[in-house]
Amino acid sequence: MISVTEAKKRIAEAFHALEPVTMHLADAAGKVLAEDLHAPFDIPAFAQSAMDGYAFAFQDWQPGKPLGIAGEVPAGSGIIKKKMPGKAFRIFTGAPVPAGTDTVIMQEKTNATHDALTLQDEHIRHGANVRPKGSEIKAGEIAMKKSHLLTPASIGFLAGIGIEKATVYPNPEISLIVTGNELQDPGKPLQYGQVYESNSYALVAVLQFFGIESIKVYRAKDDLRTLKNMLQQALDESDMVLLTGGVSVGKYDFVTEAAAACKVESLFHKVKQKPGKPLYSGIKMNKPVFGLPGNPSSVLTCFYEYVLDAISLLNKRNLSLPVVRTPLEGVYTKTNALTHFLKGYYDGSKVTLLDAQESYRMRSFATANCLIKVDEETERCEEGSLVEIHLLTC
Numbered sequence: 111m112i113s114v115t116e117a118k119k120r121i122a123e124a125f126h127a128l129e130p131v132t133m134h135l136a137d138a139a140g141k142v143l144a145e146d147l148h149a150p151f152d153i154p155a156f157a158q159s160a161m162d163g164y165a166f167a168f169q170d171w172q173p174g175k176p177l178g179i180a181g182e183v184p185a186g187s188g189i190i191k192k193k194m195p196g197k198a199f200r201i202f203t204g205a206p207v208p209a210g211t212d213t214v215i216m217q218e219k220t221n222a223t224h225d226a227l228t229l230q231d232e233h234i235r236h237g238a239n240v241r242p243k244g245s246e247i248k249a250g251e252i253a254m255k256k257s258h259l260l261t262p263a264s265i266g267f268l269a270g271i272g273i274e275k276a277t278v279y280p281n282p283e284i285s286l287i288v289t290g291n292e293l294q295d296p297g298k299p300l301q302y303g304q305v306y307e308s309n310s311y312a313l314v315a316v317l318q319f320f321g322i323e324s325i326k327v328y329r330a331k332d333d334l335r336t337l338k339n340m341l342q343q344a345l346d347e348s349d350m351v352l353l354t355g356g357v358s359v360g361k362y363d364f365v366t367e368a369a370a371a372c373k374v375e376s377l378f379h380k381v382k383q384k385p386g387k388p389l390y391s392g393i394k395m396n397k398p399v400f401g402l403p404g405n406p407s408s409v410l411t412c413f414y415e416y417v418l419d420a421i422s423l424l425n426k427r428n429l430s431l432p433v434v435r436t437p438l439e440g441v442y443t444k445t446n447a448l449t450h451f452l453k454g455y456y457d458g459s460k461v462t463l464l465d466a467q468e469s470y471r472m473r474s475f476a477t478a479n480c481l482i483k484v485d486e487e488t489e490r491c492e493e494g495s496l497v498e499i500h501l502l503t504c
């Protein structure tokens with residue numbers, strides 16, 4: 111049995127990023143850039159008015175002397191206006207500032223008749239209310255660097271400078287295999303000895319929260335041949351496989367055997383932790399395989415603590431839970447030399463240990479917003495002592 115630190119280290123060293131793919135910008139949100147992007151054009155592509163008002167040449171203006179009005183330039187106007195010295199143009203926000211003019215005055219600060227304009231702003235400066243050509247970015251300039259996370263603002267920025275496609279690290283396609291003869295679908299009546307299948311629901315939900323779109327779910331009976339064939343198929347058609355249940359020492363626990371039969375190389379089996387002690391992790395051609403111990407709370411805890419690390423290595427995102435140190439409300443003691451991950455509630459200044467910590471229970475997990483990590487060697491956490499918590503961002 112290895113420590114939590116060693117298990118995380120083995121994962122960190124085992125996996126590398128998926129092959130980058132080029133996709134439409136609309137599909138690239140939440141992904142990480144695998145290339146530098148350069149601006150294809152000067153943006154704005156022309157000197158642009160920032161206000162509804164009048165464009166004029168600053169040097170033509172003499173206080174108290176009206177300017178003539180030569181015409182109108184609405185946004186989107188493709189008409190190139192002739193230079194009209196001494197004249198102003200009616201102009202609107204976003205419209206091209208006509209050649210020969212360099213300054214825009216907002217309409218509220220003018221007095222205009224149909225052909226004469228009086229400026230009523232002595233403080234107006236040369237170039238006011240004009241967005242110069244290329245002031246956002248110049249053609250050829252680096253717009254975004256490799257490894258940048260495409261946030262909504264990044265997507266808006268790239269679209270705004272005319273970029274349509276991006277080469278990014280894709281999300282892994284993931285197969286889930288839930289094992290167990292006892293499993294029944296929610297909504298159907300429970301026969302004696304059956305339990306409702308909830309692990310696939312929790313895993314699909316958490317994967318979706320983290321932006322993973324391609325998820326296949328399989329159900330396997332506790333039978334080595336079936337499980338082996340299913341795992342082989344899942345390995346063939348996806349980038350990562352998560353199995354739940356069947357990873358402990360029982361007579362019907364076949365996950366590690368099935369993985370070995372599929373030539374998955376084991377990274378570890380069993381970690382000094384609670385919940386999730388029988389956790390298994392393996393690798394086949396950069397495809398992570400996790401055998402998550404079947405108890406629902408162990409499944410989700412191991413997902414947050416280990417599977418997220420592996421996904422982060424494949425898609426180059428940093429999805430691992432944020433870590434905070436905060437005072438503990440109450441006292442916590444433990445007698446075993448295992449790392450404990452405990453369901454907690456963090457109010458921004460302290461963390462409270464929730465009840466129902468047993469790994470078959472999900473009730474308090476459903477209201478928890480963090481996991482409290484109590485290290486292997488710690489025997490007692492005193493009231494008010496600083497503990498490490500991992501924030502459940504979803």
Ligand SMILES: Nc1nc2c(c(=O)[nH]1)N[C@H]1C(S)=C(S)[C@@H](COP(=O)(O)OP(=O)(O)OC[C@H]3O[C@@H](n4cnc5c(N)ncnc54)[C@H](O)[C@@H]3O)O[C@H]1N2
Nearest residue numbers: 288290306307308309355356357358363387403404405408
């Ligand atoms: N002799 C020992 N027995 C057990 C040990 C051990 O070290 N020695 N470890 C215990 C721990 S810790 C855990 S965790 C479990 C893990 O066992 P498995 O991964 O083999 O899981 P199962 O036995 O298949 O299931 C455990 C539990 O979870 C329920 N389950 C399973 N799948 C689902 C699902 N999809 N949805 C809802 N509930 C599920 C299952 O019915 C069992 O109650 O082993 C301990 N035993």
Ligand code: MOO
Nearest residue numbers: 385386387408469
């Ligand atoms: O972790 Mo088992 O996950 O303690 O029930």
